[in-house]
């Protein structure tokens with residue numbers, strides 16, 4: 001499988017190179033040259049398969065030419081062997097129409113583990129023969145950082161520099177990152193928002209002074225391999241609820257548009273999807289884009305769902321590229337406009353095509369709290385604030401009653417215990433394996449939200465690599 005950049009001028013690459021590169025050299029994001037297709041018979045045959053087998057089957061077309069099926073299956077078994085639930089991503093029924101897809105049974109209790117446990121192994125697989133070293137630079141609003149650090153701590157070929165916005169992640173999220181003391185892990189708390197951190201990461205890929213000396217790579221969802229692994233659970237949930245013989249709707253708590261873009265990919269591959277519901281908090285750029293074509297950042301408001309406090313949604317570019325007839329030059333122009341004005345409009349074609357599959361809804365803090373209370377009082381489920389936003393959206397969008405609506409439960413409630421307790425009166429305990437997290441020693445550095453300081457910090461600690469890829 002070959003991958004092309006959304007901005008049209010970077011070279012096309014194979015899966016292996018795309019995984020190691022992260023972001024394309026023209027600033028774009030890689031997408032497969034075409035969407036692999038599954039027939040209805042192939043989808044029907046997925047029912048009842050163990051998660052790892054299904055994962056390898058769904059991902060095989062994307063890795064073709066870089067990994068054989070046996071190797072992919074073995075990596076899936078290793079990655080998902082660390083999950084605390086045999087089904088990896090189990091479904092739980094809430095009422096006649098609503099389901100939760102529990103994505104938080106991995107080591108760090110959030111959906112990011114599904115992709116990052118695999119990505120850590122893919123890096124190792126692709127770097128093992130040779131003297132190559134990756135400098136992973138990431139930005140996190142809490143969950144990507146902890147999942148990436150768990151997946152990469154102690155790995156010999158990788159250093160991780162993880163930027164989080166100081167004071168804007170939950171205590172559990174911060175400690176899941178900062179209590180990992182492995183020598184290859186560098187946590188940096190920056191002044192500013194997640195968007196500021198993400199902008200610095202993207203800028204580093206364009207900075208020749210850095211890319212000439214270090215082999216910079218990404219663990220954020222700008223890295224295609226992240227999204228590929230997330231496509232799998234849409235198929236797993238879909239076939240469990242009757243696909244290909246009936247359509248399923250998914251409600252997805254959204255920030256960087258990665259998780260819901262994976263749902264779009266599943267639909268493009270043949271999964272019958274009735275609707276993809278884009279659920280946002282008050283940082284609602286995506287809700288405005290889908291309802292009114294206005295994609296304009298308005299400054300970030302900190303909320304009790306901090307992982308979704310995002311106004312520049314990286315993966316929206318992938319959608320706009322695909323909906324805009326894959327015109328890389330036009331996409332580069334649109335993104336230039338957005339970078340300069342922090343605002344742009346979707347073209348009429350992009351807006352109308354998005355509306356054919358996506359619906360959106362926005363939850364205020366009160367609506368999020370009410371959804372947490374509804375879940376516990378009506379169904380006995382304690383859900384985290386991000387999942388609650390998904391549930392609010394799922395219940396507020398009108399869908400035919402025969403269509404199952406699956407809300408992606410993106411994090412364990414214990415990651416956000418104070419917010420859950422404030423809404424429901426119930427304190428969700430951490431699972432046993434993390435019970436002493438609040439007593440562990442922390443290590444991180446604090447830096448101003450200034451690119452030059454951050455890049456100097458990284459340059460002083462990263463390993464120079466003689467084999468740059470950019």
Ligand SMILES: Cc1ncc(COP(=O)(O)O)c(C=O)c1O
Pocket residue numbers: 110111142143144221253254255256257258259260307308386387410411
């Ligand atoms: C718990 C949680 N829910 C939802 C999201 C939003 O996912 P995405 O950025 O893929 O849209 C995130 C972060 O990305 C998250 O950590």
Ligand SMILES: N[C@@H](CCOP(=O)(O)O)C(=O)O
Pocket residue numbers: 139140141142143144145194219220221222255256258307308314
């Ligand atoms: N919510 C994320 C933000 C980063 O998003 P990503 O999916 O692009 O890595 C987080 O928890 O860090």
